[in-house]
Amino acid sequence: MSQTFLGMPSLPVFGTGNLHASESFPKAAHRELGNAQLRANLGHATHTIRDKRLQVVSELPDWEQLRDAGSAIKESVMARLPELLEQFEKNFTARGGVIHWARDADEANEIVAGLIRETGETEAVKVKSMATQEIGLNEYLEEQGITALETDLAELIVQLDHDKPSHILVPAIHKNRSQVRDIFLREMPGADPALTDDPAKLAAAARTHLRRKFLTAKVAVSGANFALADSGTLAVVESEGNGRMCLTLPETLITVMGIEKLLPTWQDLEVFMQLLPRSSTGERMNPYTSLWTGVTEGDGPQNMHLVLLDNGRSAALADEMGRSALHCIRCSACMNVCPVYERTGGHAYGSTYPGPIGAILSPLMTGIQAEENSSLPYASSLCGACYDACPVKINIPDILVHLRGVDVDSKRGKKKIPTQMDAGMKAASWALSSGKRLGLLEKGLPLGRLAAGPDKKITKLPGIAAGWTQSRDIPAPPPQSFRTWWANEHRGPDPEGGPMPSHNKGDQQ
Amino acid sequence: MSARDEILGRVRAALKDSPQVPQVPRGYRATSALDEEALIELLVDRLVDYKAQVTVVDTAEVPTRIAALLAGAQSYVVPAGLDTGWLAGVEYEPADGRRHLDSADTPLTVAELDGIDAVVTGSAVAVAETGTIILDGSPSQGRRAISLVPDHHICVVKATDIAGILPEALRRIDGTRPLTMISGPSATSDIELERVEGVHGPRKLDVIIAR
Numbered sequence: 001m002s003q004t005f006l007g008m009p010s011l012p013v014f015g016t017g018n019l020h021a022s023e024s025f026p027k028a029a030h031r032e033l034g035n036a037q038l039r040a041n042l043g044h045a046t047h048t049i050r051d052k053r054l055q056v057v058s059e060l061p062d063w064e065q066l067r068d069a070g071s072a073i074k075e076s077v078m079a080r081l082p083e084l085l086e087q088f089e090k091n092f093t094a095r096g097g098v099i100h101w102a103r104d105a106d107e108a109n110e111i112v113a114g115l116i117r118e119t120g121e122t123e124a125v126k127v128k129s130m131a132t133q134e135i136g137l138n139e140y141l142e143e144q145g146i147t148a149l150e151t152d153l154a155e156l157i158v159q160l161d162h163d164k165p166s167h168i169l170v171p172a173i174h175k176n177r178s179q180v181r182d183i184f185l186r187e188m189p190g191a192d193p194a195l196t197d198d199p200a201k202l203a204a205a206a207r208t209h210l211r212r213k214f215l216t217a218k219v220a221v222s223g224a225n226f227a228l229a230d231s232g233t234l235a236v237v238e239s240e241g242n243g244r245m246c247l248t249l250p251e252t253l254i255t256v257m258g259i260e261k262l263l264p265t266w267q268d269l270e271v272f273m274q275l276l277p278r279s280s281t282g283e284r285m286n287p288y289t290s291l292w293t294g295v296t297e298g299d300g301p302q303n304m305h306l307v308l309l310d311n312g313r314s315a316a317l318a319d320e321m322g323r324s325a326l327h328c329i330r331c332s333a334c335m336n337v338c339p340v341y342e343r344t345g346g347h348a349y350g351s352t353y354p355g356p357i358g359a360i361l362s363p364l365m366t367g368i369q370a371e372e373n374s375s376l377p378y379a380s381s382l383c384g385a386c387y388d389a390c391p392v393k394i395n396i397p398d399i400l401v402h403l404r405g406v407d408v409d410s411k412r413g414k415k416k417i418p419t420q421m422d423a424g425m426k427a428a429s430w431a432l433s434s435g436k437r438l439g440l441l442e443k444g445l446p447l448g449r450l451a452a453g454p455d456k457k458i459t460k461l462p463g464i465a466a467g468w469t470q471s472r473d474i475p476a477p478p479p480q481s482f483r484t485w486w487a488n489e490h491r492g493p494d495p496e497g498g499p500m501p502s503h504n505k506g507d508q509q
Numbered sequence: 510m511s512a513r514d515e516i517l518g519r520v521r522a523a524l525k526d527s528p529q530v531p532q533v534p535r536g537y538r539a540t541s542a543l544d545e546e547a548l549i550e551l552l553v554d555r556l557v558d559y560k561a562q563v564t565v566v567d568t569a570e571v572p573t574r575i576a577a578l579l580a581g582a583q584s585y586v587v588p589a590g591l592d593t594g595w596l597a598g599v600e601y602e603p604a605d606g607r608r609h610l611d612s613a614d615t616p617l618t619v620a621e622l623d624g625i626d627a628v629v630t631g632s633a634v635a636v637a638e639t640g641t642i643i644l645d646g647s648p649s650q651g652r653r654a655i656s657l658v659p660d661h662h663i664c665v666v667k668a669t670d671i672a673g674i675l676p677e678a679l680r681r682i683d684g685t686r687p688l689t690m691i692s693g694p695s696a697t698s699d700i701e702l703e704r705v706e707g708v709h710g711p712r713k714l715d716v717i718i719a720r
Contacts, residue, residue: 048703065537078524079528086517103516203700211709240699244653269684284639284692287559289690292688298612299613310519317523
């Protein structure tokens with residue numbers, strides 16, 4: 001759902017495409033939690049990668065300095081974005097590339113389809129790209145009679161299974177090896193019936209399946225990890241060589257990239273190429289990184305296009321508290337360490353961007369009121385593991401809290417009848433604004449003890465508070481409040497308060 | 510209004526609070542202090558960890574080593590600018606069609622490259638700490654396609670081209686050339702996040718470090 005504020009000069013214009021949760025997070029999470037296989041797969045994968053990441057990160061004595069540099073570089077990119085975009089455009093164009101600007105998902109899709117049509121081709125090979133996932137490019141091209149073939153192994157698995165990605169780095173993280181084998185046997189023409197679930201054998205099967213396509217493809221579509229403003233250089237970071245195949249062999253290369261991916265200078269790459277591989281796959285360096293600057297005569301694609309995509313990024317930028325979400329380099333470290341993601345998986349978030357970063361990025365790009373995206377900032381225990389893991393130090397917990405505030409503010413005054421939450425907050429405000437009032441309320445504690453009964457547990461609260469007791473009990477309250485106890489203990493002759501009493505039965509249950 | 514002007518307008522409006530441009534603290538390591546032997550040792554360790562095969566030889570032994578590695582190859586391709594001395598150990602019979610020369614002016618087709626078993630290239634610079642070799646399309650390395658399509662890549666790294674850490678290496682190269690950074694043979698972690706070597710890029714990477 002796109003939202004424009006009519007009458008305003010321009011801002012904010014929100015993004016469209018695959019950025020929405022179509023059902024609320026708690027509902028989706030509840031369903032996903034019922035899938036034991038999914039939980040086992042995710043638990044195994046996220047723990048494997050956590051250990052690897054910690055090991056390679058601890059090898060670097062200057063990891064924290066690299067994070068500080070990365071964070072400051074991205075902050076300066078956001079502050080200087082208009083100037084850097086123009087500088088990049090000038091350099092990329094001077095080297096023979098063609099720049100296209102896309103306001104939203106639909107416009108980007110139309111541009112890419114038009115460029116493919118111009119080549120006369122009806123098939124394109126694709127390098128894994130979050131931006132094209134976000135705009136739903138594959139589905140759009142299919143409607144236009146163009147086949148987009150995913151070549152990254154995990155994307156291929158998802159595409160063959162007619163499934164949706166659930167992780168930004170390893171889109172098929174929710175599938176285990178035997179499920180992958182079953183998908184290959186079912187969907188891959190000519191797959192060897194004797195195929196085992198050995199990952200090496202599965203990778204070999206993907207190689208055979210895609211080889212001919214790579215060697216004959218005339219058009220490729222890619223994303224980009226970085227774009228250097230001072231030279232017009234683009235970078236794709238990958239592992240399998242499918243990226244190199246797509247970026248090198250076809251005649252036409254169409255890259256789709258969010259406007260926030262810029263880095264000011266070549267020197268900045270030395271920071272990000274240390275931060276990204278260690279944070280994402282837990283490797284000291286990923287197997288392959290390709291960098292290209294426009295067209296090189298006689299080497300690689302001779303028709304070079306870049307689609308610069310807004311699609312809600314300018315709206316995220318307009319949120320002063322939230323704009324640092326745009327620093328994200330899509331490493332996925334935050335989801336790999338997240339206790340919520342680990343259990344629910346990526347599909348529960350609805351958006352292309354799942355996990356902690358998705359819980360802030362999606363509502364920032366679409367606006368908090370878009371479909372069920374207002375439920376995403378609550379998909380967190382605010383434990384802060386994501387902030388610790390983030391290579392560019394995005395303070396995700398702070399932005400989650402900020403967006404919860406945005407959500408509450410956006411709903412204020414909309415409903416005529418106050419909700420239970422409104423009533424509760426009003427009551428709390430009355431009680432907590434004066435010691436006397438609180439003291440009066442505390443006189444009701446014995447009632448709580450009564451409600452707890454002989455097992456001294458409250459197992460079911462009424463109304464919206466029922467959510468709290470759904471999976472835990474509340475211990476019976478003490479017979480008296482701390483304030484009452486203190487007053488009783490210090491009623492004696494010693495005006496200084498005296499030593500702490502040794503028999504403080506009051507706080508025992 | 511064009512999409513370009515509209516997007517730039519939105520971005521400018523989003524920044525109406527004029528956020529400060531921070532100073533970038535560059536307190537991270539910019540240099541390393543390893544001598545040549547230590548650099549070689551570290552590079553070998555890292556390359557082996559990523560399942561590349563590595564040998565360290567004196568420069569004079571490079572031709573013998575290349576010949577040995579090519580023994581099993583029916584055909585191989587080299588960039589036209591490769592040091593011809595490096596191939597001195599390989600028996601050369603122009604008529605047998607075993608050796609292919611490639612350049613931007615006389616490029617092999619993709620189909621031709623697909624029929625070739627191995628490729629021999631030089632390299633621009635290497636990073637010991639990460640086990641990375643950078644190709645920059647110079648005459649000794651050739652077009653990107655030749656080091657991609659054949660399944661066996663034999664790559665010569667001169668000991669003097671080994672940098673300790675990434676910032677040192679990136680300062681030695683021209684970022685506007687077509688660059689490929691290679692760290693081991695092609696690999697994937699896409700199934701259960703466990704790394705397996707050998708997908709679409711060369712499945713076998715032989716590195717010869719020449720000192």
